[in-house]
Amino acid sequence: MVNLRCALYDIPIVELPARLVAIGIKGFKSNEVVKWCYERKVASFAEMTTLSLTEREILAGNFILTTLSIEQEHRSPDATRKFLLRLSDGKCVESVLIPESDRTTLCVSTQVGCPVRCAFCASGLYGLQRNLTCGEIVGQFMAAARASTTRLSNVVIMGMGEPFYNFEAVMQAIGLWHTAPGLEIGLRKITLSTIGVAGLLDKIFSAPWQPKLAISLHAPSDDLRRVIIPHDHALGVREIIAFIRRYNSEIGQRVTVEYVLLDKLNASAAEAHALARLLRGLDIKVNLIPLNPVAEISYAAPSPTAIARFADILSQYGITNMIRAQRGDHISAACGQLRLNSI
Numbered sequence: 485m486v487n488l489r490c491a492l493y494d495i496p497i498v499e500l501p502a503r504l505v506a507i508g509i510k511g512f513k514s515n516e517v518v519k520w521c522y523e524r525k526v527a528s529f530a531e532m533t534t535l536s537l538t539e540r541e542i543l544a545g546n547f548i549l550t551t552l553s554i555e556q557e558h559r560s561p562d563a564t565r566k567f568l569l570r571l572s573d574g575k576c577v578e579s580v581l582i583p584e585s586d587r588t589t590l591c592v593s594t595q596v597g598c599p600v601r602c603a604f605c606a607s608g609l610y611g612l613q614r615n616l617t618c619g620e621i622v623g624q625f626m627a628a629a630r631a632s633t634t635r636l637s638n639v640v641i642m643g644m645g646e647p648f649y650n651f652e653a654v655m656q657a658i659g660l661w662h663t664a665p666g667l668e669i670g671l672r673k674i675t676l677s678t679i680g681v682a683g684l685l686d687k688i689f690s691a692p693w694q695p696k697l698a699i700s701l702h703a704p705s706d707d708l709r710r711v712i713i714p715h716d717h718a719l720g721v722r723e724i725i726a727f728i729r730r731y732n733s734e735i736g737q738r739v740t741v742e743y744v745l746l747d748k749l750n751a752s753a754a755e756a757h758a759l760a761r762l763l764r765g766l767d768i769k770v771n772l773i774p775l776n777p778v779a780e781i782s783y784a785a786p787s788p789t790a791i792a793r794f795a796d797i798l799s800q801y802g803i804t805n806m807i808r809a810q811r812g813d814h815i816s817a818a819c820g821q822l823r824l825n826s827i
């Protein structure tokens with residue numbers, strides 16, 4: 485039988501009262517439904533005990549609350565937790581929970597698989613299977629929030645998938661994280677990461693929400709970028725620089741430039757100088773990501789000395805940079821290690 489029930493996390497908060505009235509739930513009860521969903525984070529309508537039994541039945545007959553379930557969980561010695569989540573069509577995605585002393589961050593996926601196939605990333609190994617719905621993107625957050633002992637304060641959209649290929653659902657999810665009473669995550673605590681897709685990246689200028697933006701650059705030249713990101717629609721280096729300049733002035737915010745460090749490919753002193761010259765004068769910070777190993781991929785991270793030298797050269801040009809801590813690599817939960825059914 486086809487399931488015609490709608491996922492509740494697919495509905496923007498402002499639309500919820502009208503949707504509830506339409507199925508016979510009184511207007512003043514919508515606040516309670518929102519509270520149970522987002523503040524109390526219940527996993528079923530049956531748990532909404534301040535609603536009548538009939539109201540709970542009406543809700544369950546019209547909506548689905550949880551469209552994904554935690555199939556497996558792995559915990560790393562550094563406290564990072566990776567969840568394998570099963571979607572209603574049987575496919576799986578992964579999310580990673582990263583508790584730190586002052587924050588708890590969730591890394592969410594936006595697609596099942598990825599069409600981009602970066603040379604060093606596990607997520608694209610089998611191409612794209614499908615986009616996630618907003619309800620499934622927010623559902624990852626709600627499942628992790630239920631499993632976490634601390635409040636989820638930050639979201640990074642850096643899991644499986646290229647978010648600009650699923651832009652509307654991603655924006656809708658950001659809207660929910662930001663506006664749902666009980667979540668209310670500041671836009672500066674949500675980071676959207678992209679390779680910079682031609683024809684799509686500019687959508688950010690007219691987007692309803694402005695989260696922090698991170699661009700995966702990975703190379704100071706087009707030739708090298710094409711080897712690392714062999715995707716027909718990835719923007720060239722000059723176009724990305726022009727985009728960042730426009731973003732700095734129109735949105736008035738800094739951009740994070742992500743740069744995966746690959747030994748013998750893009751991590752020499754020459755590349756560091758070229759990158760620094762390229763980025764001079766822009767409002768950016770560089771996030772250096774030493775490669776996390778992926779079994780099928782033969783690239784390696786540079787030595788700690790080479791990584792430090794690369795960072796030092798950027799600093800000499802006055803370019804703010806940091807080396808991204810390798811969290812969760814014991815359980816293949818670090819950047820680029822998320823894949824289909826991997827646990």
Ligand code: SAH
Nearest residue numbers: 605642645646677678700742775776819820
């Ligand atoms: N598709 C988006 C978001 C997901 S990846 C993007 O590419 O930006 C988030 C970051 O992890 C990107 O900068 C990506 O290049 C990086 N990454 C992917 N595979 C990696 C690996 N094996 N080791 C380290 N970083 C990796």
